[in-house]
Amino acid sequence: MNRHYLPLIATIVVFVTLFAVGGGMYKNFLTTRVLGNILADNSFIIIAALGATFVILSGGIDLSVGSMIGFVGVSMAVLDRAGWHPMASALLLIVFGMAFGALQGWIIDFCEIQPFIVTLAGLFLLRGACFMVTLDAVPLRHEFVREFAAAKIPLPGNGVLRSSALVMLGSLMIAVAIAHLTRFGTAVYAIGGDRESARLMGVNIRRTTIQIYALGGTYSALAGVVYALYTSSGYPLAGSTLELSAIAAVVLGGTLLTGGVGFVLGSLFGGMILGLISTLILFNGSLNSAWIMISSGVLLFAFIVMHRFLVGTFNLRGTA
Amino acid sequence: MMVADVLRPRGAGLPRLRDTRAVWPVLALIAILVFDWVMVPNFFQIRVVEGRLFGNVIDILYRATPTALVSLGMALVIGTKGIDLSVGSTIAIVGAVISWRIHAGDPHIVILFEALAVAVVCGIWNGSLVAGLGIQPIIATLILMVSGRGIGLLINLLYGGTDPSFDSPLLQGLSTGHLWLIPTRLVVGAVLFVALWLVIRRTALGLFIEAVGGNAAAADLAGVNARRIIFVAYVLCGLLAGCAGVILTADTHTSDPVSVAMYIELDAILAVVIGGASLGGGRIYLGLTVIGALVIQALTTSILISGLRPEYNLIVKSVVVMIVLLLQSRNVRHHVTMLFQGRRR
Numbered sequence: 001m002n003r004h005y006l007p008l009i010a011t012i013v014v015f016v017t018l019f020a021v022g023g024g025m026y027k028n029f030l031t032t033r034v035l036g037n038i039l040a041d042n043s044f045i046i047i048a049a050l051g052a053t054f055v056i057l058s059g060g061i062d063l064s065v066g067s068m069i070g071f072v073g074v075s076m077a078v079l080d081r082a083g084w085h086p087m088a089s090a091l092l093l094i095v096f097g098m099a100f101g102a103l104q105g106w107i108i109d110f111c112e113i114q115p116f117i118v119t120l121a122g123l124f125l126l127r128g129a130c131f132m133v134t135l136d137a138v139p140l141r142h143e144f145v146r147e148f149a150a151a152k153i154p155l156p157g158n159g160v161l162r163s164s165a166l167v168m169l170g171s172l173m174i175a176v177a178i179a180h181l182t183r184f185g186t187a188v189y190a191i192g193g194d195r196e197s198a199r200l201m202g203v204n205i206r207r208t209t210i211q212i213y214a215l216g217g218t219y220s221a222l223a224g225v226v227y228a229l230y231t232s233s234g235y236p237l238a239g240s241t242l243e244l245s246a247i248a249a250v251v252l253g254g255t256l257l258t259g260g261v262g263f264v265l266g267s268l269f270g271g272m273i274l275g276l277i278s279t280l281i282l283f284n285g286s287l288n289s290a291w292i293m294i295s296s297g298v299l300l301f302a303f304i305v306m307h308r309f310l311v312g313t314f315n316l317r318g319t320a
Numbered sequence: 321m322m323v324a325d326v327l328r329p330r331g332a333g334l335p336r337l338r339d340t341r342a343v344w345p346v347l348a349l350i351a352i353l354v355f356d357w358v359m360v361p362n363f364f365q366i367r368v369v370e371g372r373l374f375g376n377v378i379d380i381l382y383r384a385t386p387t388a389l390v391s392l393g394m395a396l397v398i399g400t401k402g403i404d405l406s407v408g409s410t411i412a413i414v415g416a417v418i419s420w421r422i423h424a425g426d427p428h429i430v431i432l433f434e435a436l437a438v439a440v441v442c443g444i445w446n447g448s449l450v451a452g453l454g455i456q457p458i459i460a461t462l463i464l465m466v467s468g469r470g471i472g473l474l475i476n477l478l479y480g481g482t483d484p485s486f487d488s489p490l491l492q493g494l495s496t497g498h499l500w501l502i503p504t505r506l507v508v509g510a511v512l513f514v515a516l517w518l519v520i521r522r523t524a525l526g527l528f529i530e531a532v533g534g535n536a537a538a539a540d541l542a543g544v545n546a547r548r549i550i551f552v553a554y555v556l557c558g559l560l561a562g563c564a565g566v567i568l569t570a571d572t573h574t575s576d577p578v579s580v581a582m583y584i585e586l587d588a589i590l591a592v593v594i595g596g597a598s599l600g601g602g603r604i605y606l607g608l609t610v611i612g613a614l615v616i617q618a619l620t621t622s623i624l625i626s627g628l629r630p631e632y633n634l635i636v637k638s639v640v641v642m643i644v645l646l647l648q649s650r651n652v653r654h655h656v657t658m659l660f661q662g663r664r665r
Contacts, residue, residue: 061458107642111649114599116403116458120586121638121645128634135631244466257459290473297467304455304463 004261006310007254011269014303018276026283032159038275039161043168044069044227046271048242049249050175051219053267056250057179058212059192059259060115064104064122065220065246068097069239071126072224077138077234086144090225094218100126101217105210115213123243130236137235145232164226171222175264178215188212192259248296249274252303273299345594345611348644352618359626372498376621378506384617385509386564388610390584391591392516393557395609398592399526400553401533401601402450402457407561408584409468410442412577414565416475419486419575423479428490435569436562442468443558447551465585472577485574495570505567512563516556517606526604529553533601587616594644615644 023030048065055062072093079089100122108118151163161169179185187208190198199205228234247257253270255262277299278292356363356376366375390407397404417438421431442464449460476484497504520526528549531539536546568581593599594615595608619640623633646652 107646111646111652113645113649116599117589117593117645120590121642123586124634124638124641128632128636128638131631132635244462247462248466251459251462257456288473288477290470290477293470294467294474297463297470300459300466301463304449304459305453308453308455 005263007256007261007307008263008266008269010306010310011252011254011266011273011303014299015269015273015276018273018280022276022280022283025280029283032155032157034159034279036155036159036161036165038272038279039165039168040230041279042271042275043162043164044223044230045242045245045249045274046168046268047171047226048220048223048246049253049267049271050171050264051216051223052243052246053175053250053253053255053262053264054179054188054212055115055216056247056255056257057192057259057262058188058209059195060108060209060212061119061247061257062101062104062122062213062216062220063116063119063243064100064126065216065223066239066242066244067123067126067130068100068217068220069224069227069242070130070236071133072097072221073228073231073238074130074133074138074234074236076225076228077140078133080140080142080145081138086140086142086148086229093225094221097217097219097221097224098214099217101220102210102214104217105213106206108213109206109209119213127236127240134234134236137233140228140232140234145229148229149232164230167222167226171219172264172268175219179264184208184211189260192261194260245271245274248300251300251307254307256307342596342605342608344644344647345596345608345615348594348640349611349615349618352615352622352640356618356622356625359622363625368501371501372503373501376625378503380614380618380621381506382503383621384613385505386567386581387584387587387591387617388613389509389512389560389564389567390581391588391595391609391613392513392606393560394585394588395592395595395597395604395606396520396529396553397457397557398589398597398599399529399533399601399604400550401536401599402550402553403589403599404446404461404554404557404561405458405585406442406446406461406464406468407557407564407588408581409465409472410439410558410561411565411568411581411584412469412472413442413475414439414562415569415575415580416472416484416577418488418491418566418569419484420475420478422486422488428488431488432491432494432566435566436559439558439562439565440555441558442561443555444551446558447554450554451547451551469577472575476575476577484576487573488570491566491570492573495567508563508567512560513606513610516560520604520606525549525552530602530604533603535602587613590641591616594641615640 019030028034048069052062052065075093076086076089080086104118104122107113108115148163152160153166154160179188187198187203190201190203191205191208195205224239227238249270250262250267251257251270252273253262253266253268255266274296277295281289281291281295360376363376366373366378368374394404394407414435418431418435421434422428426434445464446461449455449463450457494504494508499507520529528539528544531542531544532546532549540546565581569575572580591612592609594612595605597603597605597609616637619637620633623636624630628636
């Protein structure tokens with residue numbers, strides 16, 4: 001078996017174990033209803049994490065994710081008030097997300113400024129833009145929003161797949177296809193593995209970097225659309241620190257922050273593990289919400305140490 | 321080396337000045353202050369009110385002190401080619417500990433040291449993960465960043481958590497009081513800066529940190545214990561964040577782990593980068609880092625006094641930061657130079 005699958009398998013094992021533990025502790029936990037809710041409630045984090053996976057696979061980082069989600073949300077709400085159809089504003093904002101991401105990618109490569117700093121400026125810029133669009137929570141009143149929230153596919157058992165979960169699963173499939181079936185996907189892995197070798201092999205670094213951040217921006221904007229439709233409102237502080245959840249989901253999903261190693265599919269399970277933790281703590285009922293932060297941190301720690309061990313033992317980054 | 325550098329006559333004053341890293345952050349600060357002076361002619365006026373100095377410049381220094389302290393710690397960590405995302409969480413934990421121990425009735429001078437000790441423990445945790453386990457700094461410190469504010473909330477629960485506010489003449493004196501005419505926190509900040517400068521520049525520590533950040537393997541071969549140096553940098557960063565935490569907590573005299581020092585890690589990293597240090601490590605500029613923190617605070621203050629709506633704060637901040645960074649980028653400077661030279665011909 002390919003040793004590169006080890007972190008991914010570990011992630012899936014942890015997810016299944018946590019789910020089983022929940023089933024042992026609480027009645028009605030091991031149901032498709034809980035699973036469907038976890039998928040729907042965390043769909044925007046997972047969508048954002050999918051885009052972040054490409055960025056992290058290439059050895060970069062995107063901190064502008066949370067602000068992008070907030071900006072897309074308030075813009076959709078304000079455009080909704082101006083009489084736009086949500087689908088039209090969604091399309092416009094996704095194009096904006098792509099353009100904004102491309103600009104970040106260009107600055108990173110052309111100006112040789114670290115991705116951390118460029119996307120940090122992006123974080124501030126977009127959050128400031130949120131405050132300029134509106135300072136209040138604005139509701140989305142269009143009929144379509146209600147239809148979107150109501151749309152669902154029944155699952156065996158009592159569960160349902162809500163529309164946000166469906167959008168998430170759709171974008172997951174696209175992301176997996178991009179990562180593993182296209183030349184661009186291979187270039188992302190190549191740059192993350194060794195940038196200089198990739199360049200010498202003829203990968204167009206500038207174009208690929210722009211594409212990577214454009215893809216990240218697209219997915220963040222899509223996450224913002226799903227978030228706005230899911231909460232049927234736009235709020236200028238929405239999505240604060242969500243970039244951290246997205247990065248945590250990617251890391252829990254088995255992708256190395258040094259780049260070059262990991263799978264898009266892992267981010268789905270990483271995001272679901274984060275969702276599972278908060279669901280478990282909510283089921284308990286007596287625990288303080290502070291435990292969500294702490295247990296996420298503990299789990300992150302455990303995974304990182306495990307990755308460290310796996311990388312050291314199985315030479316995941318090596319060529320041998 | 322770029323073509324333009326080769327063609328440029330050696331030792332020409334202006335170009336060399338332009339290539340000096342120190343120029344851009346200082347110029348940015350001067351530009352902001354001149355802007356303020358144009359907007360508000362009595363901007364530089366300093367008065368004495370109730371036995372202490374008052375004025376816009378004092379206000380900028382006053383508000384920039386916590387960020388500057390955190391930035392100094394960040395400068396050390398970035399010097400080792402690391403990063404510390406957990407400083408905000410460290411401040412949240414320090415605040416919670418101060419509030420908890422005051423409710424428990426400890427003497428306030430002891431609480432000061434307890435708070436700093438907790439901050440050092442946070443630094444030791446980060447240092448152990450990065451130097452001990454060899455985990456990538458950004459992800460190692462992400463752990464404490466994610467869970468730290470939760471730990472703060474739990475500490476608040478230790479005494480019921482209903483009323484985390486407190487009164488402490490000693491701690492509040494350190495934060496909002498004044499010594500002779502000068503706000504105490506400026507004195508504290510200056511003392512800490514001088515102490516840190518002595519430790520970094522008058523011992524070999526600074527040199528070692530820069531050596532490790534420049535090339536850890538080479539530094540190791542040269543006999544520098546890279547791991548120990550990196551560990552010390554994170555502990556110092558935690559300690560300085562703890563000092564900022566004491567000031568910030570005493571300022572509001574309450575513990576609010578969820579929102580205290582939100583985004584301070586980002587401001588601190590920006591301050592270091594505006595100060596001309598690369599995230600790639602190998603360089604520590606203590607003075608310029610403080611200038612960087614002042615640029616950030618002066619920007620916020622000037623947006624307030626210019627009458628611009630505070631919503632614009634973040635946008636203006638990000639745009640100014642990008643301009644400073646673009647000016648520091650060789651590639652951009654090169655292209656701009658080419659553009660002008662082409663036009664002249």
